[in-house]
Amino acid sequence: xxxxxxxxxxxSSSMAVHVALHEIGVPFETRSLSFHKKEHxxxxxxxxxPAGKVPTLLVDGTPVTEVAGCLLYLARRYPDARLLxxxxxxxxxxxxxxxxIASTLHPARRMGEDHVTEVWTLADRKFGxxxxxxxxxxxxxxxxxxxxxxxxxxxxxxxxxxxxxxxLYERMMLRPAVxxxxxxxxxxxxxxxx
Numbered sequence: 098x099x100x101x102x103x104x105x106x107x108x109s110s111s112m113a114v115h116v117a118l119h120e121i122g123v124p125f126e127t128r129s130l131s132f133h134k135k136e137h138x139x140x141x142x143x144x145x146x147p148a149g150k151v152p153t154l155l156v157d158g159t160p161v162t163e164v165a166g167c168l169l170y171l172a173r174r175y176p177d178a179r180l181l182x183x184x185x186x187x188x189x190x191x192x193x194x195x196x197x198i199a200s201t202l203h204p205a206r207r208m209g210e211d212h213v214t215e216v217w218t219l220a221d222r223k224f225g226x227x228x229x230x231x232x233x234x235x236x237x238x239x240x241x242x243x244x245x246x247x248x249x250x251x252x253x254x255x256x257x258x259x260x261x262x263x264x265l266y267e268r269m270m271l272r273p274a275v276x277x278x279x280x281x282x283x284x285x286x287x288x289x290x291x
Contacts, residue, residue: 098124101126102126102154102155103125103154103155104130104145105127105128106129106137106151106288107129108288110164110244112278113152113168113240113242113243114164114167115281116272116278117171117236117274119273119275120274123175130142131288133288137150146162148162154167154171164195164199165195165196168240179234180234180239182233191235192237195237199240202216202220205217217248217255220259221260221262224261228268229265230265238269246269
């Protein structure tokens with residue numbers, strides 16, 4: 098059996114990988130790192146991931162980093178969980194969405210409120226009329242949800258009227274894997290900046 102250990106910081110980008118692990122339902126360990134205590138910058142963790150970032154997923158001792166890399170590994174390694182469409186075009190669309198999330202949506206909040214509104218409105222339009230990002234539930238939905246969850250739960254105001262994203266958020270909040278992840282991470286304690 099594959100040994101999985103997820104290094105996480107509650108509420109951070111690692112939440113997406115945490116949700117995926119609960120969706121898959123395989124045994125895994127977690128190691129929570131405190132941002133306030135700068136544990137992600139301490140030698141023990143830097144020996145695992147020299148970038149000092151979460152998520153870091155140890156797979157039989159080998160680190161996999163970045164949300165998209167971790168999610169793609171899990172979806173491919175555990176195909177029975179059906180977290181990645183079987184069609185090559187839909188798979189490419191899922192990877193495209195995850196690239197868009199990482200390169201455009203994730204850094205937006207550092208670029209001001211107008212930019213946040215612009216890129217999240219674009220994401221809402223891109224989503225279209227589907228229930229899920231690529232038509233069926235996938236790792237792209239998990240990745241998008243985590244970032245939207247962060248936007249909604251931050252102290253800063255966020256764009257309203259993003260009906261497709263709000264609908265995704267509501268559907269995701271009903272999923273047992275999301276509920277379990279949020280419960281565990283809330284118990285560990287969130288340390289996110291405003």
